[in-house]
Structure formats: structure tokens, C-alpha cells
Amino acid sequence: MNLWDVDPLNVRPTLVEERRDLLALLAVLSPDQWTAPTEVPGWTVKDLALHILDDDLGWLSRGRDSDSSSLLTIEDPSEFVDALAAKNQRWLDGAAGLSLPVVAGLLEWAGNQMDGYYATLDLAGEGRVAWASDGPVPIWFDIAQDLTERWVHQMQMRGPLDLVGEYRDAYLPLVLRTLAWALPHQLTLEAPTNTTVDVDLGSGGRWHLVRHRAFAEAIAICVYPPRDDLAHRRMSGRPG
Numbered sequence: 001m002n003l004w005d006v007d008p009l010n011v012r013p014t015l016v017e018e019r020r021d022l023l024a025l026l027a028v029l030s031p032d033q034w035t036a037p038t039e040v041p042g043w044t045v046k047d048l049a050l051h052i053l054d055d056d057l058g059w060l061s062r063g064r065d066s067d068s069s070s071l072l073t074i075e076d077p078s079e080f081v082d083a084l085a086a087k088n089q090r091w092l093d094g095a096a097g098l099s100l101p102v103v104a105g106l107l108e109w110a111g112n113q114m115d116g117y118y119a120t121l122d123l124a125g126e127g128r129v130a131w132a133s134d135g136p137v138p139i140w141f142d143i144a145q146d147l148t149e150r151w152v153h154q155m156q157m158r159g160p161l162d163l164v165g166e167y168r169d170a171y172l173p174l175v176l177r178t179l180a181w182a183l184p185h186q187l188t189l190e191a192p193t194n195t196t197v198d199v200d201l202g203s204g205g206r207w208h209l210v211r212h213r214a215f216a217e218a219i220a221i222c223v224y225p226p227r228d229d230l231a232h233r234r235m236s237g238r239p240g
Contacts, residue, residue: 008123008140019111026104039156054091056110064117144178176204
């Protein structure tokens with residue numbers, strides 16, 4: 001089983017909720033919390049909020065508006081991480097003078113634009129997620145990885161502020177189910193045909209990996225979703 005064989009997972013309604021949660025978090029921050037350090041070395045809560053805004057604007061510019069001027073054209077993978085870090089820092093430096101209300105307002109605007117853009121996409125179309133495949137992936141998965149990134153960044157904000165609350169567990173099943181698809185692409189150790197690995201992700205389901213051919217990179221996956229109804233609703237995109 002690969003990403004093209006499974007039913008599309010529509011996380012667009014969940015992203016609407018996640019955006020609301022981010023705006024609700026920003027609405028209660030004090031000035032000290034806005035500039036507080038996070039779990040990302042050298043980055044503050046403000047920096048992470050600006051980074052999320054950059055992600056949204058990048059999606060809109062590259063995807064909706066077909067403007068590829070912000071794409072990094074780095075052929076050597078070993079140089080990509082440094083180039084991306086430098087690009088991210090340039091954005092933070094340029095937006096350093098923006099206030100909390102301005103950033104929150106821009107995030108709200110960009111979020112509405114993103115929801116409108118996502119609504120136009122065919123979930124069976126092609127996207128790209130480098131950590132899950134060297135080739136194209138279904139666009140529904142590209143959208144789902146956007147949710148995982150947003151979740152990680154909110155957790156990096158919320159943890160040090162002791163404002164995690166119900167946020168972590170509300171999205172964790174879906175985040176784990178998405179990230180689990182990195183396994184067949186990243187788990188490339190040599191192994192005999194039919195070698196199996198079971199991965200129990202708790203609320204993210206139980207995953208069964210099978211090596212189809214010795215020394216091949218392809219690994220088939222079967223997922224056994226959690227029985228928790230709330231988790232199932234978020235993982236399937238079904239409303240509560």
C-alpha cells in the first residue's frame with residue numbers, strides 16, 4: 001500500500017479549527033509571552049508566528065498564484081538545510097518590526113485565503129512532500145503535512161508558555177497518522193523479503209510495515225486506525 005492507494009484524507013476542515021486555535025492563543029498573550037523563548041533555539045513566540053505566516057504566504061504565492069520566485073534551487077541536498085535556514089532568517093529579520101496585533105491580523109487574512117485556496121484543490125492531484133517520497137504525492141497528503149508543521153510550531157510555542165491545554169491531543173492522532181508515512185521512505189535498512197515491523201502510535205493507530213523485496217526501498221503499509229471516535233473524526237475529516 002502507498003499513498004496513491006489509500007482513500008484521500010480531507011484535513012481541510014481540521015485546518016480551519018487549527019487556525020482558530022492559533023488566533024485564540026495569540027489573543028491572550030502578554031507582551032512578555034509574545035517575545036518569550038520557545039523550544040526552537042534562538043526563536044521567540046513571535047518568530048514562530050511569523051514563520052507560520054511565511055508558510056501561508058508561500059503556499060499562496062507558489063501554489064495559488066504560480067509565482068516560483070521564492071523557491072530554493074539547491075541541487076546539493078547537503079546545502080539545502082543551511083539555505084532554508086538562511087531564507088527563514090531573512091524573513092524574520094525583515095518582519096521583526098511587526099506588532100502582535102499586526103501579525104495576528106495578517107495570519108487571520110492569510111488563513112482565510114488559504115482555506116479558500118485549499119477548497120479549490122482536487123485532493124487526488126499531485127503535491128510534493130520530500131520526507132515521504134522522492135516523487136509526487138497526492139495533494140491531500142501535502143495539505144496534511146501542512147497541518148503537521150503548524151501543529152509542531154504551535155506546540156513549540158505553547159509548551160514553554162504552559163498553554164498546551166487540549167491542543168496537543170486534539171490534533172495528535174491526525175498528526176501521527178500523517179507523519180507515519182515517512183516510514184516507508186525513510187526506513188531503508190537492508191532486510192530480507194517479508195521482514196515486518198509493527199509500529200504502535202497509540203492514538204495515531206497501529207502500522208504494519210512489510211518489506212516486499214530484499215534491499216528495496218519500497219515498504220507496504222497497512223494502518224489500523226484508533227477506535228476513539230474523536231480521533232476517527234479528525235483523521236477522516238468527518239465533522240463532529
